Amino acid sequence: MAKLPVHLPDDPYGGLVGRGPGAAAARRLGLPVPPRLRRYEPGQEFLTGPALVLRVGAAPLADDVAVWLAAAGARVVGDLAAAGDERLGAVVVDATAARRVGDLGALRELLAPAFRRSAAGGRVVVLGAVPAEAGAAGAEPGEGFGDGFGGVEARAVQQGLDGLVRSLGKEARGGTTVNLLRVAAGAGEALRSPLEFLCSARAAFVSGQPLLVGPAPAPATAVPGRRRRVAVVTGAARGIGAAIAEVLARDGAHVVCADVAAAGEQLARVANRVHGSALTLDVTAADAPDVLAGHLRRRFGGADVVVHNAGVTRDRSFVNLDAAAWDAVLGVNLAAPLRLTEGLLRTDGALAPGARLVCLSSINGLAGAKGQANYAASKAGLVGLVQALAEPLARRGMAANAVAPGFIETPMTASMPAVPREVGRRASSLQQGGLPVDVAEAVAWLASPGAAGVNGQVLRVDGQHLTGA
Numbered sequence: 216m217a218k219l220p221v222h223l224p225d226d227p228y229g230g231l232v233g234r235g236p237g238a239a240a241a242r243r244l245g246l247p248v249p250p251r252l253r254r255y256e257p258g259q260e261f262l263t264g265p266a267l268v269l270r271v272g273a274a275p276l277a278d279d280v281a282v283w284l285a286a287a288g289a290r291v292v293g294d295l296a297a298a299g300d301e302r303l304g305a306v307v308v309d310a311t312a313a314r315r316v317g318d319l320g321a322l323r324e325l326l327a328p329a330f331r332r333s334a335a336g337g338r339v340v341v342l343g344a345v346p347a348e349a350g351a352a353g354a355e356p357g358e359g360f361g362d363g364f365g366g367v368e369a370r371a372v373q374q375g376l377d378g379l380v381r382s383l384g385k386e387a388r389g390g391t392t393v394n395l396l397r398v399a400a401g402a403g404e405a406l407r408s409p410l411e412f413l414c415s416a417r418a419a420f421v422s423g424q425p426l427l428v429g430p431a432p433a434p435a436t437a438v439p440g441r442r443r444r445v446a447v448v449t450g451a452a453r454g455i456g457a458a459i460a461e462v463l464a465r466d467g468a469h470v471v472c473a474d475v476a477a478a479g480e481q482l483a484r485v486a487n488r489v490h491g492s493a494l495t496l497d498v499t500a501a502d503a504p505d506v507l508a509g510h511l512r513r514r515f516g517g518a519d520v521v522v523h524n525a526g527v528t529r530d531r532s533f534v535n536l537d538a539a540a541w542d543a544v545l546g547v548n549l550a551a552p553l554r555l556t557e558g559l560l561r562t563d564g565a566l567a568p569g570a571r572l573v574c575l576s577s578i579n580g581l582a583g584a585k586g587q588a589n590y591a592a593s594k595a596g597l598v599g600l601v602q603a604l605a606e607p608l609a610r611r612g613m614a615a616n617a618v619a620p621g622f623i624e625t626p627m628t629a630s631m632p633a634v635p636r637e638v639g640r641r642a643s644s645l646q647q648g649g650l651p652v653d654v655a656e657a658v659a660w661l662a663s664p665g666a667a668g669v670n671g672q673v674l675r676v677d678g679q680h681l682t683g684a
C-alpha cells in the first residue's frame with residue numbers, strides 16, 4: 216500500500232503548520248497544530264516505545280495483557296523506571312477491579328506520570344468493568360445505602376472511567392489516543408484483538424470513547440475449500456467504500472465491490488486494483504436483496520463480511536425537506552441495509568458461518584446536525600439496526616456493528632463551504648480530518664475474526680470530534 220500523506224493537499228492550514236517554522240509560529244499564536252498521526256505502514260514496529268502495563272487493585276487481566284502485547288511485538292515493562300529514558304509507546308491500565316472512589320485516586324497516581332511520558336503517536340488504553348456488572352457484584356464493605364441497594368459505588372466508579380478517558384483524550388498531545396475497553400464478565404481471550412487494535416497504528420483516528428467487549432461465540436467452521444475470506448462492500452466505487460475495499464483486500468479478502476451502474480468505470484478500477492470483482496447493484500432496487508444474496512451464494516458459497524457503506528446526503532433544513540429528499544436519504548442509508556440484511560439472512564448460504572456485518576453510521580447520527588434531519592435519522596437508525604441484530608446474530612455465531620466516522624477528507628467534505636469545512640476539521644481532539652483509510656481500518660478490524668467479542672457496538676472514527684459525544 217502506498218505511503219499515505221500526513222495531511223491531504225486540500226488541507227492547506229494543516230500543511231502549513233504541520234512542521235518547521237509554520238508549526239512554531241502557530242504555537243506562539245496559540246493556534247491549533249494538528250499532530251502527525253501514526254498510521255499503519257507495512258513492516259513498521261507495533262509500537263514506538265515500550266508498553267507499560269499498570270494495575271489498579273487486584274487487576275485480574277494485567278498478566279494476560281502483558282503476554283498479548285509481548286506476542287504482538289511490544290517490549291512490556293511493569294513500571295516507569297524499567298522504561299528508562301524512553302517514551303512510552305503504550306500504557307495499558309487494568310482498572311477492572313476498581314470499586315471505590317479511592318481506586319480512582321490510585322489510578323491517577325499511577326497513570327499521570329506515565330501519561331506525561333507518552334511517545335508521539337502513543338496509545339493509552341484503560342480496561343474497565345461493565346458498570347452494571349461491577350455494581351451487581353454487591354455492596355462493598357463500608358457502603359451504607361441500606362437494603363435494596365448494592366454496588367452503587369462500584370457502578371459509579373466504573374462509570375467514572377468514562378469521563379476520565381474522554382478528558383485524557385482531549386489533553387493528549389502528539390497524536391496519542393486514549394480509549395476505554397469495558398470488559399464484560401467471561402470475555403477472556405476476546406479482549407486480545409480489541410486491545411491490539413487500539414494500541415496499533417491502525418487506530419490512529421480512534422480516541423476518547425468506550426467500547427464494550429463480551430465473550431466471543433465459538434469460532435465458525437470455514438466454508439469447505441475456501442482459501443480467502445469473501446467480503447462485499449456497497450458504494451465501493453469511491454471515497455470511504457473504495458478505501459474499505461483496499462484494506463479488506465490488503466488483509467487477505469476477496470472483495471466484491473458493489474455500486475450503481477453510473478459508477479461503473481470507477482467501480483471496475485477499484486475492483487481491479489484490489490484484485491476483487493465488481494457487482495452492479497443499486498441497493499434501493501426492488502430486487503437488490505435477491506440479486507446480492509443469489510450472487511454471494513452461487514459465486515462464493517456465502518460472504519464472510521458485508522459492509523453497508525453506500526450512503527447519500529440531501530441537506531436542507533427540516534421544514535424545507537420535501538418527501539423526495541427525505542425518501543432518497545432514508546431509502547439508500549437505512550431501508551436498503553435493512554432489506555439487504557433481511558435478504559441475506561433469509562437466503563440459505565448467502566452468509567458464511569461467523570459472518571460480520573458492518574454499517575457506516577456517522578457522528579451526525581449520534582449528535583444530530585443542522586440541515587441533516589434526514590441523514591441523521593438514517594444514521595442513528597443504523598445504530599438501532601446493529602443493536603437489534605446483535606443478539607439474534609450472536610446465536611448464529613455472527614455479529615453486527617457500526618462505525619461512525621467524523622470529519623473525513625473525501626470528495627463529499629471537500630465540496631463543503633470553506634468555513635464549516637475548516638471548523639469541522641479542527642473541532643476534534645486530533646485537530647484534523649481523518650482519512651478514508653482510518654475508517655477502513657476500523658471496518659476491517661470489526662470484520663476480522665479477532666473482533667468476535669464486539670457485537671451491537673458503535674465505534675467512532677472521529678479523532679474525538681466535539682459533536683461525536
Ligand SMILES: NC(=O)c1ccc[n+]([C@@H]2O[C@H](COP(=O)([O-])OP(=O)(O)OC[C@H]3O[C@@H](n4cnc5c(N)ncnc54)[C@H](O)[C@@H]3O)[C@@H](O)[C@H]2O)c1
Nearest residue numbers: 450452454455475497498524525526575577620623625627
Ligand atoms: N465523508 C465523511 O466525512 C463521512 C462521515 C460520516 C459518515 N460517512 C458515511 O460513509 C459512507 C461513505 O461516504 P463517502 O464520503 O465515501 O461517500 P461518497 O459519496 O464519496 O461515496 C458513496 C458511494 O455510494 C454509492 N451509492 C450511492 N447510492 C447508491 C445506491 N443506491 N446503490 C449503490 N451504491 C450507491 C455512490 O455511487 C458512491 O460510490 C456513507 O454511508 C457516508 O454517509 C461519511
